[in-house]
Amino acid sequence: MITKSEDLAALCDRLSHAEFVAVDTEFMRENTYWPELCLVQIADTKEAAAIDPLAPGLDLQPLWDLLTDNEDVLKVFHAGGQDVEIIFNFTGRTPHPIFDTQIAAMAISQSEQIGYSNLVESWLGLTIDKGARFTDWSRRPLTERQIEYAIGDVTHLAKIFPRMLKRLIKTDRGQWLDQEMEKLADPENYRNDPTVAWKRIKAAGRNAGVLGRLKALAAWREQEARGKNIPRGRIARDETLADIASHPPKSQADLAKVRGLSAGWKDNEIGKRLMQAIADSQPLPDEELPSRTPRGAPLGKEGSLVADLLKLLLKIRAREIDVASRLLARSEELELLAAGVRKDLAMLEGWRFKTFGKDALDLVEGKLAFAVVDGRLKMTHVDDAVVAEAEQNADPAD
Structure with missing residues (x-):
């Protein structure tokens, strides 16, 4: 436990030389507009600490400098949106560079929003005691059980991150996450205007x-x-x-x-x-004024069927490459594509287009079909000549 300014300054100086730090916070916001920060946990591969922001006279500036100014140290969170919000409320800045293991898990598994306890069980084979999760973190002194639980959040994360990074490098999916991590670190997401x-x-x-x-x-x-x-x-x-x-x-x-x-x-x-x-x-x-184009776009009966086929295609592709479908495309995007929209859709850009968007377009344009192979539903590209013949036969002028 860190309760003195000189101890915090020394800790942050040591951590400033680490490749990454795992970070978590405990806070209370049920009865206040601004979340009340009660504890900050931080760890690298060598040491971990719980910092008590409620300790009298504790100067948190070294911590804020480490998290928001030091570009050489990667800050690792799990489902870190609220943690980043708290840091922004104190400093007007966000941690950078940043890595979120919940987001990263979407690129190497079909987990949409994996919880922390499930992440730890999956990667480390450990079961977390959740009993301390909903305790009153503002009450002092904290119990040994609370401190052990809080410290575990970052020590486990510090072990999981390097393993997750190796998997991302092996699958060549690290670049998939760059845009997602930048979104998480964007100060505009936390500016309460x-x-x-x-x-x-x-x-x-x-x-x-x-x-x-x-x-x-x-x-x-x-x-x-x-x-x-x-x-x-x-x-x-x-x-x-x-x-x-x-x-x-x-x-x-x-x-x-x-x-x-x-x-x-x-x-x-x-x-x-x-x-x-x-x-x-x-x-x-x-x-x-909101856009005239509703999120779902008016599809009609046939358009709704096309959207359903696109959603089926998304499920198949996500299963094939073991990735969370939400990372590839969202339902509202599929409905817009089915309605004829082709601009400003994330799935039609960059790696998403190569991985899923191209096939989605081909399906809409009749160049992709579903087939059952060895009892499994798969996609198959339709020969251009077959497509041309089908279009000709369907033309009333002929």
């Missing part, structure tokens, strides 16, 4: 007035939650904001009739601020 908070709320349609009110209400809620440091849902739920945006109350007294708000909103200060947010709202500009 109230003006774009409305995009996280499900809202039907493209009505500029409704969406303008939703934008104003979502920004208002962010400011209220930040100021009180409570979860945004404690101010108002997403569906409540969407309902108010679609059916705005004419007066503050009408807030008492809104589902999800208490009767007190009809005359309290927060209700007054909500009404002011509605009054100040402006219709959403055309450039901010």
Whole structure:
């Protein structure tokens, strides 16, 4: 356990010479807007430590410098989105370079989102005691069981990463992950801008007035939650904001009739601020309106069948090469392809195109067929002459 600034500085100096460090955090966010960082675990192949950010007077700057400034040390996480978010909240920067074992597992197995305990069992044959997982990490002193559990998160990860890296090199799939890891490290993913908070709320349609009110209400809620440091849902739920945006109350007294708000909103200060947010709202500009092309694109009966065939093709290809199908393509992309879209689809670019996208296009264009070989469903390319003959026979002019 690291509780003193001089010990942390010495630890970070030693780790600054490592090829990689495994990193994990323990935090509490059930009752606050900002997650409360309670513990940081870090390890290389030689040593591991748990850093107590709640220790009085502990200077965390050496740790932040190691994680966000030192480009020579690779930072390894598992499902690290929330860990990276916490680091960004403290520093305004993200760890870089970065490696996520959950994402990497998708390139060498069919696991879509493998959990940490399953990862450890799969690679190390160990069973993790999950009993300490949901304990109160903010309470001091921490128990030996808590510390052992927390340290294990990074010591196991430090053993798994080199093995996983060898597998990626052997299969020549390391480059598949470059774009995914850069996405994880992109600071824009963690910049909590109230003006774009409305995009996280499900809202039907493209009505500029409704969406303008939703934008104003979502920004208002962010400011209220930040100021009180409570979860945004404690101010108002997403569906409540969407309902108010679609059916705005004419007066503050009408807030008492809104589902999800208490009767007190009809005359309290927060209700007054909500009404002011509605009054100040402006219709959403055309450039901010959602695309007219829905995510699934209107397919029709035949298009839906084509999309189903593409999904079958994706399953077969993922099984053949032992990769998570989600890494190759997403369902909404397949539906767009079936609807005739050919631009801005990730599966039609780079390694995804070579691995799956080309066959997907061939299937849509009638150049690929399904066949049963030795009891297994496989794809087979249709001879161009056969395709030409089929097209000719189908032409009413002939």
